Amino acid sequence: MGRYVIRRLLQMIPVFIGATLLIFLMVNVMGDPIAGLCGDRQCDPATAAQLRKEFGLDKPVWQQYLTYMGNVFTGDLGTAFNGQQVTELMADSWPITARLTLIAILIELVVGITLGVVTGLRRGRPVDTGVLLATLVVISIPTFVTGLLLQLLLGVKWGWIKPAVSTDAEFSELLVPGLVLASLSLAYVTRLTRTSIAENRRADYIRTAIAKGVPRRRVVVRHLLRNSLIPVVTFIGTDIGALMGGAIVTERIFNIHGVGYQLYQGILRQNTQTVVGFVTVLVLVFLVANLLVDLLYAVLDPRIRYV
Amino acid sequence: MRGASHAKWAAGAVAVALAATACGGGDDSGGGGGGGGGDGVVRSSWGDPQNPLEPANTNEVQGGKVMDMIFRGLKRYDPKTGKAEDMLAEKFATKDSTTFTVTVKDGWTFSNGEKVTAKSFVDAWNYGASLKNNQKNAYFFGYIEGYEKVHPESGKQSADTLSGLKATGPRTFTVKLNQKFSTWPETLGYAAFAPLPQAFFKNHAAWVKKPVGNGPYTVRSYRKGSQMSLRKWAKYPGSDKARNDGVDLKVYTDNNTAYTDLTAGNLDLVDDVPAAQLRNVRADLGDRYLNTPAGIIQTLAFPFYDKDWPDDAKGAKLRKGLSMAINRKQITETIFQKTRTPATDWTSPVLGEDGGYKPGLCGDACDYKPAEARKLVKEGGGLPGGQVKIGYNADTGSHKDWVDAVCNSINKALGQSKACVGNPTGTFADFRNKTSQQKMDGPFRAGWQMDYPLIQNFLQPLYYTNASSNDGKWSNKEFDKLVNEANAESDAAAAVKKFQQAEEVVRDNMAAIPLWYQNGSAGYSDRVSDVALNPFSVPVYNEIKVG
Numbered sequence: 116m117g118r119y120v121i122r123r124l125l126q127m128i129p130v131f132i133g134a135t136l137l138i139f140l141m142v143n144v145m146g147d148p149i150a151g152l153c154g155d156r157q158c159d160p161a162t163a164a165q166l167r168k169e170f171g172l173d174k175p176v177w178q179q180y181l182t183y184m185g186n187v188f189t190g191d192l193g194t195a196f197n198g199q200q201v202t203e204l205m206a207d208s209w210p211i212t213a214r215l216t217l218i219a220i221l222i223e224l225v226v227g228i229t230l231g232v233v234t235g236l237r238r239g240r241p242v243d244t245g246v247l248l249a250t251l252v253v254i255s256i257p258t259f260v261t262g263l264l265l266q267l268l269l270g271v272k273w274g275w276i277k278p279a280v281s282t283d284a285e286f287s288e289l290l291v292p293g294l295v296l297a298s299l300s301l302a303y304v305t306r307l308t309r310t311s312i313a314e315n316r317r318a319d320y321i322r323t324a325i326a327k328g329v330p331r332r333r334v335v336v337r338h339l340l341r342n343s344l345i346p347v348v349t350f351i352g353t354d355i356g357a358l359m360g361g362a363i364v365t366e367r368i369f370n371i372h373g374v375g376y377q378l379y380q381g382i383l384r385q386n387t388q389t390v391v392g393f394v395t396v397l398v399l400v401f402l403v404a405n406l407l408v409d410l411l412y413a414v415l416d417p418r419i420r421y422v
Numbered sequence: 423m424r425g426a427s428h429a430k431w432a433a434g435a436v437a438v439a440l441a442a443t444a445c446g447g448g449d450d451s452g453g454g455g456g457g458g459g460g461d462g463v464v465r466s467s468w469g470d471p472q473n474p475l476e477p478a479n480t481n482e483v484q485g486g487k488v489m490d491m492i493f494r495g496l497k498r499y500d501p502k503t504g505k506a507e508d509m510l511a512e513k514f515a516t517k518d519s520t521t522f523t524v525t526v527k528d529g530w531t532f533s534n535g536e537k538v539t540a541k542s543f544v545d546a547w548n549y550g551a552s553l554k555n556n557q558k559n560a561y562f563f564g565y566i567e568g569y570e571k572v573h574p575e576s577g578k579q580s581a582d583t584l585s586g587l588k589a590t591g592p593r594t595f596t597v598k599l600n601q602k603f604s605t606w607p608e609t610l611g612y613a614a615f616a617p618l619p620q621a622f623f624k625n626h627a628a629w630v631k632k633p634v635g636n637g638p639y640t641v642r643s644y645r646k647g648s649q650m651s652l653r654k655w656a657k658y659p660g661s662d663k664a665r666n667d668g669v670d671l672k673v674y675t676d677n678n679t680a681y682t683d684l685t686a687g688n689l690d691l692v693d694d695v696p697a698a699q700l701r702n703v704r705a706d707l708g709d710r711y712l713n714t715p716a717g718i719i720q721t722l723a724f725p726f727y728d729k730d731w732p733d734d735a736k737g738a739k740l741r742k743g744l745s746m747a748i749n750r751k752q753i754t755e756t757i758f759q760k761t762r763t764p765a766t767d768w769t770s771p772v773l774g775e776d777g778g779y780k781p782g783l784c785g786d787a788c789d790y791k792p793a794e795a796r797k798l799v800k801e802g803g804g805l806p807g808g809q810v811k812i813g814y815n816a817d818t819g820s821h822k823d824w825v826d827a828v829c830n831s832i833n834k835a836l837g838q839s840k841a842c843v844g845n846p847t848g849t850f851a852d853f854r855n856k857t858s859q860q861k862m863d864g865p866f867r868a869g870w871q872m873d874y875p876l877i878q879n880f881l882q883p884l885y886y887t888n889a890s891s892n893d894g895k896w897s898n899k900e901f902d903k904l905v906n907e908a909n910a911e912s913d914a915a916a917a918v919k920k921f922q923q924a925e926e927v928v929r930d931n932m933a934a935i936p937l938w939y940q941n942g943s944a945g946y947s948d949r950v951s952d953v954a955l956n957p958f959s960v961p962v963y964n965e966i967k968v969g
Contacts, residue, residue, distance in 0.1 A: 150858060151851025152472065152558060154481050154871065156883070156891040157858045159561050161553050161575055169556065198474035198630065199646050207647060271686045279674065279683040282648035367676040370683070372648055376675045380470065383817060385851045 116413075119421035120406070127402050132184075134398040138391050139180050147172070148385035152196060170194075170388075183391065193388030195381070201392040204377055209396070211284045212373035215366075216358045218286070218293030219300070223351060227301045231308020231347075232340060238313050246309075250302035262295045262368040279370035292369040296362055300354050304347055311343035318342075344415050352408030356401035360394075462667030462968045463653075464950055466691040466961065467680040470647050470673050474630055477616040478550030478557035483693075486960050489613035491652055491669065492533075492635035494660060496524065496543070497611040501956040501965070504717070504772050504875035506608040509660070510538060510617070510636075512593075519604040519912050526593045532619040533640045533655050540595040542617035548572070548583045549623070550614055559614040561890060562873070565606060567598040602910040604917060609874045638664040638964045648673050664964045665952070684945055690968075691953060693944040693961050697820050700759035700943075707945045713761055715771045716959035717872035718940035719880070720762070722812065722828075723894040724933070725862040730806035733896065733931065740802025741932035742787050744810065744865070747795035747835035750788070753827045754938050757820075761943050764788070765936035768925050769880040770872065772957040778877030778918040784929055784936060792835035799836060811845035813866035815853035821867060822846065828937075857893045868893065868934060875957055877921045881905060885928055894934065901927040 149163050149172065158166075167173045171182055186193065192201035234243040253261075269291060270278030280288045315321065316339060324334045363375035374393055381389030412419045471485035480489050496511035512525040530538040549555055551563035553573045560573050567586025572579055586598035599606060609615075617636060622629045632641050638660065639652040653668035672689070674680040677696045683689040685706050695703055695711070703711050724731045724741060731737060750764035763771070767783035786794075799805065812829060814821040822844065829842035836842075845864060847853040856862055870891070872879050882905055883889050887897040901924050908920030928934070942959025949969065954962045 145849060146852045147855050148851045150854035151849065153854070156870075157854075157893065158558065159573075159890060161573055162556060162558060162560055164576070165553060165556055197470065197472060197646075204647065266682060271682060274686070277683075277688055278686045279679050279688065282645065282672070368679060370675050370679045372673070372675065383849065384472065385849055 116421050120410070123406050123409070127399070130402060131395070131398065135184070135187075135391060135395050136180060138394045139183065139387065140176065142382075142385065142387045142390050143176050143179075145385050148196070148387070151385060170196075183388075187395075192392040195386050195389050196384060201388050204389065205392065205396065208373050208377045211289075211371060212359055212362065212366075212375070214284065214286060215289050215293055215296065215362060215371065215373060216355060218289050219297035219358050220351065220355065222294060222297040223301050223304050223354070227304030228308050228340075228344075228347065230305040232312055232335065234305070235309040235312025235316070235343075236335070238309075243309075246305065250305050253298050253302040258295060258299060259364050259368060261298055262292075262365055265291055265295060266368060282372060284371055284373075289371070292365050292371060295368075296358060296365045300350075300358070303350060307347050307350055308343065311346055312339060315339055315343050341415055345412060348408055348411050348415065352404050352411075353401075355404040356397065359400055360397045464666050464669045464690050464963065464966050464968060465688070466669055466671055466963070467677070467684075467689060467693065468650070468671035468673050469694075473558060475633055476557065476622075476630065477546065477618065478555075478559045478562070478614045480613055481558050483958070483960055486613060486958060487671065487963070488633070488641075488650065488652075489616065490637075490956075490960050491639040491963055492633055492637040492641060493613060493616035494530075494635075494637050495610055495613070495616045496526070497607065497615075498662075499611040499875055499957065501954060501962040503774065504777070504957040506611045506874070509611075511607070511610070514607045519602045519606075519910065520599050522597045522599070522607065523590075524595055524597060526595075528593065529659050530636060531657075531659065532617075532634055532636045533657075534619060534621060534634050536619045536621070538617050538636055539592050540589040541592075542619065543615075544587050544589045544595055545620075545623065546616065546618035547587060549618065551584055552582060553579045557614075559612075562609075562612060562614045565599045565601065565603055567600045569600070604909065604912045605876055605878065605914060608876055609879075612874050638662060639669065642668070662964055666950075666963075666966050666968045669963050669966075681945070684947060687947060690947045690950045691944065691961060691966070692946070693942070693955065693959070695943045695945050697758075697823075700761065703945060710946050710948065710953075712944040712946075712953065712955055713941050714955050715763070715957070716940055716942040716955065717770045717772045717875060717957045718959070719765060719768070719770050719870050720937045720940060721765075721768070721868045721870070722865045722935040722937060723857075723868035724865050724896075725860065725894055726897075727860045727895045728863055730863070731865075733898075733933075736802050738802075738931050739798050740805070741935060743795045743798030743800075743802055744832060745787050745795075745932060745935040746789065746791045746798065747832040748828050748935070748937070749790040749831045749835075750938055751790065753824060753831065757823050757827055758938075761941045762938035763941065765938050768928055768934070768936050769877055770939050772872075773875055773877055773880075776915075776918070777875060778880075778921055778925075780922055780925075783922070783925060787929065787932065788936060790831075790835075795835045796837065805836075805841060809840060810842045811864040812842065813845045813847065813853070813856070813862050813864060815848070815850045815867075816846040817849050825867065860893075860895065862893075865935070866893075869940075871958075877918055877925075878905075878909070881921055881924055881928070882909075885924075885933055896931075896933045898927055898931060898933070 149166050150158060171179050194200055230246055234246045237243050266278045269275045276291050321339055324338050359374060362373060363379055366373050366375040378393050413421060469484040472482055473479045475485055475488055477489055477493060480486055494509050497506040498509040500507055510527050510530055512527045515523040526540055547563055550557045551560050551569060551572045563569055566584050568584040571581040572584055589595045619634055621634055632644055638655055638658045640655045642651045642653045644650045650671045654664040677694050680692045681696055681699050684692045726733045754762040754764055766781050766788050769779050771779050773779040812825050814825045816822050825844040829844060832842040833839055847856060857866055870884060883891045885892060885896055885901060886905055887902050904920055904924035908917045911917035911920055942955040944955055944961060946953045950966050952965050952967045956962050
């Protein structure tokens, strides 16, 4: 098991290098960013040349990349055009996005799995049909519609929440944005759990457990649910990465200064350092989340072993 | 115990991941202020400034807001009339419109107690002009003698200070210009000319974190990218003291969110009402909505370096024809909901008629006349290649909407369905690259926001041979001659006349097609009153009253 984890961690190194290189090249293709810094006028050529030199943009791309990677290993992720360190931007935005993602995942887990179990056990009953319909509605409505609608109703019309999240972005403020962010995946988690539960309910080991006289609650939680969770865990694991990077829409609507917003601004301003830094960390989060999912398989299903 | 050991490993990995995400979590303090503000504090929307907050490095509205609150220069543009009025300047003396002796008023200090002297100005201007400091507004000092040594076009600078700039006493300094420029003192209201305290030079990093100036406000706390809290400076010596207790500038991710926060009562001032909300703004805010002219004009420039767009009589006819095929009135009313006004000259209404704004100078050429447009385009040799492509950047400012509308109007007027199409570029930076490196092959969007309210600023940088923002590379000897004469004129009214003659040369050649004057728009809550925008579309914060 330990060797497996180490092997997986080592595999991340080439992925990390490849991913940063690709992003670096992609941002570079967009062209010279300096011209955008002077408004609707031409930057004076001397200042532009000086800035290019300072940001290392006058060197060939491969050299820029090597310098960047060299700096990364000393903990220096570069400077944004407004003079702010990228590490500083990260320190500001990652905790906020982590909080938002945590809320979204918790909502998915608790509400999604509960609904899935309930509907899976009562297939074809009114509860099942009702929840199925509800998830269909959620899946078919885009996030920005749900977001703007909740913002208008809860924030402006009824005044239950503030429509814009403050710069501190505390947990209580992030509940509604988290719900919006989670809504789509929530519907998928419900459906996945429901199908999985319904299928496993007829499995031999469940019949045996019931025949043995194991209490119903124990049958459902220990035997049925645990074995049904594998597809759900796979989905949630990949969803962590998607939630973090894909929160741009939700973050813009609710004024959350998280990773999505920083990325968006970095791309608009063609700020290589910001974009590469943030995307690289996203890639790492994705890799770690996937590793965790694989390890969780073994916890859920003892038949799965890693050597 | 196989299962338990699996769980242990998974738990360990989770712990590692959590520890990694928690790295930056600790330092959330330090911001202070938070969302609460105080009773007399104005809560205003903000965008993250693009460049570091230094006077000679701030060239856009968001940073400009801060500069306007924490700095006062020799001159200040009256928020209503746009006229340059003496602020820290006691007097300007000149005999030849080239050498000026400036006297600074007594009794001014920075908010840290340091006196504002002639040296505060000389040091600040030398810093702003020097190439090694990367100041984006360095070109403002280009009229001062010795600029080409401090800021050469290429290569290393051979001097650190401007030779034309000398402090001659504690409150007097002389400025020698490299050309006659009678109205030069009028340009000094721009933030780039602000004085700087010694703290700026001695501990630059600390200063940028928390700027110190001589304006009616002081910075209480600044959290980059999220919020700046400014408070009234009680000992401010000027006459334009703050009428509120302070201003909290809050960065919003999206101007729609800021607008929603305003309607929910969590924000007092939004100075950029999103286009999508313009329809509802009267219903939401009633008369708490401003729509006032700003010193911004949008034009279509032409690539005169391209052989398809020659600068001759035929070409002028073609450009005039295109201009007459654009229905400005309809576009400004339907797409911009009257936040733009059809342009009839090449300047801006904020100059006032005394300052050189002359409505109707464009004449027929700026009216929508489809029949004549068809005729002129035909006489001008038809559209090159049968089609014009209007270049614009698609990332900001809803440019796509109006370019499509302009093309529609041209297509309709000329009676061809594909006479005009939009030619989008993905990002603003890339668009600027193409225009400044002469890579456009058709007319392109050219916006101009004035630096100072002078007619000179609407003509010389844009149409003078090889001027800094003459992206179309238009060149006309007569125009250049008239501009030189105007700059040498010592009488302001006579100078304006000459500039208008030069503007007529632009008109006769249709060097650029004027489209519309842009307005500044703002909405505010019922908590505040006396809200106004200055000609640079920056809110006049010090005059806002709370309660």
